[in-house]
Amino acid sequence: MSTTIDDVARVAGVSRATVSRFLNGRRVRAGAAIEAAIAETGFSLNHTARSLKSGETRSIGVVVPDVSNPFFAQAVRGIEVSSRDESYNIFLCNTDESAARQDEVLGGLIGRVDALILVPATESAAVPRALAAMGVPVVLLDRELEEHDLFDSVLVDNEGGAEAACRYLVQLGHRRIGLISGPLTATPGRTRHESFLRTLREEQVDVRPEYIHVGDFRELSGYVAAKSLVSLSEPPTAVFVANNLMAIGALKALRESKVRVPEDMSFVSFDELDIGDLLEPRLTTVSGRSVEQGALAARLLSERLRGEAPVTVRRCVLEAQLSVRESCCPPLSVINEGGSNARFDRR
Amino acid sequence: MSTTIDDVARVAGVSRATVSRFLNGRRVRAGAAIEAAIAETGFSLNHTARSLKSGETRSIGVVVPDVSNPFFAQAVRGIEVSSRDESYNIFLCNTDESAARQDEVLGGLIGRVDALILVPATESAAVPRALAAMGVPVVLLDRELEEHDLFDSVLVDNEGGAEAACRYLVQLGHRRIGLISGPLTATPGRTRHESFLRTLREEQVDVRPEYIHVGDFRELSGYVAAKSLVSLSEPPTAVFVANNLMAIGALKALRESKVRVPEDMSFVSFDELDIGDLLEPRLTTVSGRSVEQGALAARLLSERLRGEAPVTVRRCVLEAQLSVRESCCPPLSVINEGGSNARFDRR
DNA sequence: TTGAAAGCGCTAACAT
DNA sequence: ATGTTAGCGCTTTCAA
Numbered sequence: 253m254s255t256t257i258d259d260v261a262r263v264a265g266v267s268r269a270t271v272s273r274f275l276n277g278r279r280v281r282a283g284a285a286i287e288a289a290i291a292e293t294g295f296s297l298n299h300t301a302r303s304l305k306s307g308e309t310r311s312i313g314v315v316v317p318d319v320s321n322p323f324f325a326q327a328v329r330g331i332e333v334s335s336r337d338e339s340y341n342i343f344l345c346n347t348d349e350s351a352a353r354q355d356e357v358l359g360g361l362i363g364r365v366d367a368l369i370l371v372p373a374t375e376s377a378a379v380p381r382a383l384a385a386m387g388v389p390v391v392l393l394d395r396e397l398e399e400h401d402l403f404d405s406v407l408v409d410n411e412g413g414a415e416a417a418c419r420y421l422v423q424l425g426h427r428r429i430g431l432i433s434g435p436l437t438a439t440p441g442r443t444r445h446e447s448f449l450r451t452l453r454e455e456q457v458d459v460r461p462e463y464i465h466v467g468d469f470r471e472l473s474g475y476v477a478a479k480s481l482v483s484l485s486e487p488p489t490a491v492f493v494a495n496n497l498m499a500i501g502a503l504k505a506l507r508e509s510k511v512r513v514p515e516d517m518s519f520v521s522f523d524e525l526d527i528g529d530l531l532e533p534r535l536t537t538v539s540g541r542s543v544e545q546g547a548l549a550a551r552l553l554s555e556r557l558r559g560e561a562p563v564t565v566r567r568c569v570l571e572a573q574l575s576v577r578e579s580c581c582p583p584l585s586v587i588n589e590g591g592s593n594a595r596f597d598r599r
Numbered sequence: 600m601s602t603t604i605d606d607v608a609r610v611a612g613v614s615r616a617t618v619s620r621f622l623n624g625r626r627v628r629a630g631a632a633i634e635a636a637i638a639e640t641g642f643s644l645n646h647t648a649r650s651l652k653s654g655e656t657r658s659i660g661v662v663v664p665d666v667s668n669p670f671f672a673q674a675v676r677g678i679e680v681s682s683r684d685e686s687y688n689i690f691l692c693n694t695d696e697s698a699a700r701q702d703e704v705l706g707g708l709i710g711r712v713d714a715l716i717l718v719p720a721t722e723s724a725a726v727p728r729a730l731a732a733m734g735v736p737v738v739l740l741d742r743e744l745e746e747h748d749l750f751d752s753v754l755v756d757n758e759g760g761a762e763a764a765c766r767y768l769v770q771l772g773h774r775r776i777g778l779i780s781g782p783l784t785a786t787p788g789r790t791r792h793e794s795f796l797r798t799l800r801e802e803q804v805d806v807r808p809e810y811i812h813v814g815d816f817r818e819l820s821g822y823v824a825a826k827s828l829v830s831l832s833e834p835p836t837a838v839f840v841a842n843n844l845m846a847i848g849a850l851k852a853l854r855e856s857k858v859r860v861p862e863d864m865s866f867v868s869f870d871e872l873d874i875g876d877l878l879e880p881r882l883t884t885v886s887g888r889s890v891e892q893g894a895l896a897a898r899l900l901s902e903r904l905r906g907e908a909p910v911t912v913r914r915c916v917l918e919a920q921l922s923v924r925e926s927c928c929p930p931l932s933v934i935n936e937g938g939s940n941a942r943f944d945r946r
Numbered sequence: 947t948t949g950a951a952a953g954c955g956c957t958a959a960c961a962t
Numbered sequence: 963a964t965g966t967t968a969g970c971g972c973t974t975t976c977a978a
Contacts, residue, residue, distance in 0.1 A: 258955080304647045304651050346676070
C-alpha cells in the first residue's frame with residue numbers, strides 16, 4: 253500500500269506527471285521504462301486518491317432488501333454483468349425491508365458511489381432525493397416511490413402479470429379464488445393486489461374477504477395465509493401468491509395439509525422459482541424478470557453517468573409473461589359436473 | 600456533492616479542524632452551532648477524502664464465483680450481517696470461476712478495500728498474495744489455495760461430509776454407487792471426491808470408473824453426468840452429487856429418464872438446496888454451512904483488522920452435518936432378495 | 947479546547 | 963512530449 257506514483261517516477265527517471273499519463277493510457281516516450289519501474293516497485297494505483305482528484309469513484313451502490321432472496325440475487329447478477337463493461341464496481345447493501353436501515357445504508361454510501369440502484373424498502377423518498385440532489389443518479393428497481401417522477405425506474409408489469417394470472421384461473425373455471433398478497437404499502441405488493449382484485453370483479457367473480465390475505469413477501473406469511481385458506485369450510489379451488497418466498501411458504505402449508513396441487517387447489521405465483529421445474533407439479537408462474545430488470549437498470553444508470561440520458565425520467569416496464577406449467581387445472585366441480593365454464597380440458 | 604467541511608466551518612464560525620473533530624465524535628464547544636451549520640448547508644462528509652487521509656476505506660471486498668448461486672448469496676448475507684456492526688461496506692464481485700476474471704476483479708479492488716473475503720476461483724495465489732503484501736488481510740471462504748499457510752480460511756468439513764454421505768449409502772446396502780464430483784483442481788471438489796472414493800475403498804465397495812463423473816459444479820454438468828449414469832447397462836443404485844447446482848441438474852436428468860428417487864436411485868448431495876424441502880422426496884443432504892461460513896469469515900477478518908488476531912494463520916472447519924431426509928433407501932436388490940447387507944428397513 | 951498548516955496520492959492545467 | 967505546480971476534502975500534528 254505504500255509505493256506511490258512518485259516512487260515509480262524516480263525509478264523510471266521521469267516525472268510524476270509522465271507516469272500518471274502513462275497510467276491513463278496516453279503514449280509516452282518512457283513507456284517501457286515506466287512499465288519496468290512499476291514491475292520492480294510492485295506499484296499499484298491508489299484508487300482513493302484518484303477518486304478524490306477526479307470526483308468519481310467508479311463504483312455504484314446496489315441496495316436491495318436481501319441478497320439471499322434469489323430474486324434479488326439474480327437482479328444483482330444482472331446489474332453486475334451489465335456494468336462490468338463500464339468497469340464499475342458494486343457496493344452491495346441489504347436493508348431487510350427496514351426504512352431505518354435503508355437510510356443508514358444510503359448514508360454510508362454517500363461519497364462512495366457515483367450512482368445508485370435501489371429497491372426501495374419504503375415509499376418515502378427523502379434520502380434518495382438527498383442523494384440525487386448531490387448529483388448521484390438513482391435508478392429504482394422492481395418498486396416505485398410515491399412520487400413517480402423523481403427517478404428512472406425499471407419494473408415488471410405487475411398489473412398485467414396479476415391480471416393474466418387471474419384471467420387464466422377464471423378461464424379454467426375457478427370461481428373460488430384465493431389471493432395471498434404482499435405488503436400494500438409498496439409497489440409490487442399493492443399493484444399485484446389491486447390488479448388481481450380488479451380483474452376478479454371484471455370477470456364477475458365473487459371476492460370473498462376470507463379468501464384474501466395480505467402477507468409481507470416472506471415465507472412465513474405465505475405459509476400462514478395458505479394454512480388459513482385450507483382450513484376454511486369452503487376453501488378456494490385456486491390461489492394466486494404474489495411472490496416467490498410466500499409461494500414457498502404456501503406450498504409447504506398445502507403439502508402439510510395434504511392439499512394436492514393442482515387437483516385440490518390450482519396454484520399460480522409471481523416470480524420465477526429458481527428450481528421450480530423440479531417441483532412436482534412444475535409451477536405455473538408469472539415471471540418477475542429479475543435478471544433483465546437488473547441489467548436494464550444498470551444500462552439506464554450508465555447512460556445517466558455518461559450524460560447520454562434524456563432529461564426526463566424514464567419508466568421501463570418489462571412484460572410479465574405467464575409461464576403455464578402444471579400447477580393449475582379446472583376445479584373439480586367443473587370436471588365432475590361438466591359445468592358450462594369448462595372451457596379447458598384438464599391436462 | 601459540493602459542500603465541504605470548510606463551508607460548515609465558515610457558517611458555524613469555527614475552524615475546519617474543529618468541525619472535523621466534531622465529526623469524529625469529540626466534544627467541542629461549538630457543537631450545537633456546527634450541527635446547525637451542517638443542517639443548513641446540507642453537508643455530508645466525503646468518504647473518499649477521509650480515506651485518502653486515514654488510509655482506511657472501511658470497506659471490504661467480497662469475491663465469489665457467482666452471487667446468483669444460492670450458496671454464495673447466503674454466504675454473502677452471512678458476511679454482510681456480521682460486518683454490519685463494524686459498519687464495513689461490502690464490495691461485491693463475481694469471478695464466474697475464471698482465474699483471469701478473478702485477477703481483474705482483485706486488481707480493481709486494490710486500494711478500495713481494507714480487507715478481502717475470497718472464494719478463490721483458482722488455486723494459484725499470486726494476486727491474493729500481492730494484496731496481502733500490501734497489507735490487505737485476506738480470508739478464504741469455502742476453498743483453499745495450494746499453499747495452506749498463507750491466509751486465514753474457513754471451510755466446511757468436506758472430507759467428513761463426503762465420508763458421512765458415503766458411509767450412509769453403504770450402510771443402506773448400496774454397492775453400486777455413482778459419484779458426480781466438482782472440479783478436481785480446487786478444494787471442495789477434490790476433497791469431496793477423494794474422501795468419497797477413499798471411503799468407498801475402506802468399505803470395500805467396488806469403485807467402477809464408469810460410475811465416476813467429474814463435473815464443474817454447474818447445473819449442466821450434473822445433468823450430463825446423471826444422464827450418463829442412468830444409461831449404463833447396470834446403473835448405480837445410489838449417487839452422491841458434490842454440490843447444489845449439479846444436484847439440480849442431476850435431478851432433472853433422473854426425472855426426465857423416469858428414474859424414481861429413491862426407489863430406483865438413492866440420492867445424496869452436498870450443500871443445502873434452498874427449497875429442498877419442497878421437493879418430493881425431500882433431499883438428504885450434507886450441509887454446506889453457507890451462512891455460517893460467511894459470518895465466521897467476517898469475524899476472522901474484523902479481528903485481523905482490529906489487530907486482535909494471532910500472528911499465525913487460522914483454519915476454521917465447520918462440521919458438515921448429514922441431514923437425512925427421504926431421498927435414500929436400501930437398493931432394490933437388498934429389499935427383494937433380503938441380502939445380508941440389509942441393515943436398514945425401508946422407510 | 948482551538949486554529950494554522952502540512953500532506954495523504956493522484957490529476958490536470960500551464961509552461962517549457 | 964514532459965516537468966512544475968496547485969489543489970481534491972479531509973485528518974492531525976503542533977502551537978497557542
